[in-house]
Amino acid sequence: MDIICSPKGIMGIIRPGQGMSDLRNAGFEKILLDLSMLCTAGELKTVCRQEQAEEPALASAANPILERFKTEHLCSPIARAPYLLRNIKREDMNGRLKELAEESIEICQKAGASQIIVRPLFAGISDGNLWEVNREYYLALAEAAKKKEVMILLENQCRDKDGHLMRGVCADAEEAVSWVDALNAEAGEERFGFCIDAGVCRLCGQNMQDVVVSLGRRIKAVVLRDCNGVRETSQLPFTCSDSGQSGKDWIGLIRGLREVCFDGHLILDFSTTAAAFSPLLRPELLRLAQSVAEYFKWQIEMETHLRKYPARVLFGAGNMCRNYMKCYGEKYPPLYTCDNNASLWGTVFCGLEVKPPECLKELPENCVIYICNIYYREIEKQLREMGIRNRIAFFNDEYMPSFHFDRLKREEKL
Secondary structure: OEEEEOOOOOOOOOOOHHHHHHHHHOOOOEEOEEHHHOOOHHHHHHHHHOOOOOOOOHHHHHHHHHHHHHHOOOEOOEEEOOOOOOOOOOHHHHHHHHHHHHHHHHHHHHHOOOEEEOOOOOOOOOHHHHHHHHHHHHHHHHHHHHHHOOEEEEEOOEEEEOOEEEEOOOOOHHHHHHHHHHHHHHHOOOOEEEEEEHHHHHHOOOOHHHHHHHHHHHEEEEEEOEOOOOOOOOEOOOOOEEOOEEOOOHHHHHHHHHHOOOOOEEEEOOHHHHHHOOOOOHHHHHHHHHHHHHHHHHHHOHHHHHOOOOEEEEEOOOHHHHHHHHHHOOOOOOOOEEOOOHHHOOOEEOOEEEEOHHHHHHOOOOEEEEEOOOOHHHHHHHHHHOOOOOOEEEOOOOOOOOOOOOOOOOOOOO
């Protein structure tokens, strides 16, 4: 699974160097080639109103960016084509969008990008004609994409109706599935996939687990961005919260991506948050953002980690251990669990013998220790100071497919 950062709000177009360096220093190695930054929705809106306006040349604008990517040792495995504002109603811009999408596909080959996100057409098109217009549009793009070995990703959309955002083209999973399958059937190959924009799901009030599971293996990319469900913003995940709770259905997204064994691109878009920070603070924000992206990757790949090792033991005989055994006890059985609470040693907890931490010194090298306790770093330090050299991993039950609602009340000793 790739972690990819959107450069919006971070990298300037005229002088991209500092933003790229900040991204690289924060640990990001892969960047979204967002060609909508070179030909913004606002500029396209101007073209709508002024027919003689100069049309942007994407290739010439993209070249300096691509050269700087090489200098900073960054790559762009996926791109985004320019798009219209959601409230545009003039159909005459659709032809220009097709030209820009074709030019974007050409740039993908130069950048080494194998996928490109191309939003469906909607401006001035009646609901009854959306599929036929887009069918013709995407199949025309498929010719160019095939030559350049690029996959086209559709994306779920919301639409603006009198200032209110609601479900738009391919927002409903059933419609998205039918579009992708029909396009691939007509293309005669898997030339089309899907990108889920988590922000749009939030704006449309959708259950993200249902959307993800319905789309399944068609999902090649996921855009991670937070918003309040009313206004379209791109905030760092978990930052749009109220009373200590995130309004976003992250639990549904993570559960769904685990269920479909997602292994595509995680695109982190926090342009609204980044733009609000002083350039002096931005490097620290980027480091936090990189950690947030790694956290999502870790959560989504939780079961992948569990099956990676031939043997495992748990540390902790409490609530998190119970949840592990409920969800994964049969599929990935631990040898035993251990705990710092001496009163539990020699007892059986959830079918596991509880042993003292000293027993971990006898483990074979290929056995991993999963800490099932929120005091991860403290326990890891304890084990390392004991001289244990086995792989130590953290288990987390925040996004389990099921868990125990009743909590153990006993005092846990560290």
